[in-house]
Amino acid sequence: xxxxxxxxxxxxxxxxxxxxxxxxxxxxxxxxxxxxxxxxxxxxxxxxxxxxxxxxxxxxxxxxxxxxxxxxxxxxxxxxxxxxxxxxxxxxxxxxxxxxxxxxxxxxxxxxx
Amino acid sequence: xxxxxxxxxxxxxxxxxxxxxxxxxxxxxxxxxxxxxxxxxxxxxxxxxxxxxxxxxxxxxxxxxxxxxxxxxxxxxxxxxxxxxxxxxxxxxxxxxxxxxxxxxxxxx
Numbered sequence: 356x357x358x359x360x361x362x363x364x365x366x367x368x369x370x371x372x373x374x375x376x377x378x379x380x381x382x383x384x385x386x387x388x389x390x391x392x393x394x395x396x397x398x399x400x401x402x403x404x405x406x407x408x409x410x411x412x413x414x415x416x417x418x419x420x421x422x423x424x425x426x427x428x429x430x431x432x433x434x435x436x437x438x439x440x441x442x443x444x445x446x447x448x449x450x451x452x453x454x455x456x457x458x459x460x461x462x463x464x465x466x467x468x
Numbered sequence: 469x470x471x472x473x474x475x476x477x478x479x480x481x482x483x484x485x486x487x488x489x490x491x492x493x494x495x496x497x498x499x500x501x502x503x504x505x506x507x508x509x510x511x512x513x514x515x516x517x518x519x520x521x522x523x524x525x526x527x528x529x530x531x532x533x534x535x536x537x538x539x540x541x542x543x544x545x546x547x548x549x550x551x552x553x554x555x556x557x558x559x560x561x562x563x564x565x566x567x568x569x570x571x572x573x574x575x576x577x
Contacts, residue, residue: 398567399567453498456501
């Protein structure tokens with residue numbers, strides 16, 4: 356079934372640890388995105404990628420890094436997790452960044468203690 | 469700037485009609501999206517408006533007025549499964565989606 360998968364589904368992490376959230380899509384979409392969703396706030400863009408090999412910073416990029424080695428995968432890395440990074444993380448993709456609807460993965464619930 | 473507002477919560481009765489409003493202020497605009505998000509799940513696309521007017525899609529309709537910075541989502545013949553959060557987002561001049569905090573819709577029998 357076509358779509359976006361994310362792993363892990365949930366994770367509890369000690370502060371200071373490194374963590375990579377995985378995202379894979381099989382729709383051959385050019386653009387991919389990472390958002391975080393916190394209670395009472397709208398989705399906030401962390402990083403995005405217009406196409407394989409390129410990445411850009413969103414609204415809240417500090418403490419996060421991404422890479423886009425190929426079309427399908429867009430991992431998000433927390434180099435040294437802090438409690439304020441406790442959130443639900445959604446990966447999304449769209450055929451292109453300028454005009455197309457974004458489709459979301461199921462999310463990763465991350466708790467940093 | 470990034471300024472988008474929608475009500476935090478609304479309650480409606482099964483079988484009725486509900487209108488969820490969204491207002492925004494931006495210097496650059498490339499369309500407005502509505503998404504549905506059930507608790508614990510991912511947002512799913514409902515509608516996209518880039519021109520003024522009403523777009524109808526089954527029980528759901530979405531309206532846009534660019535001059536007023538205003539959109540609404542209209543849900544007809546409400547069903548219990550429509551209980552969810554409804555997210556409004558506009559696309560800015562950099563093609564980034566700016567999201568409202570969402571409206572939690574509670575449907576009562």
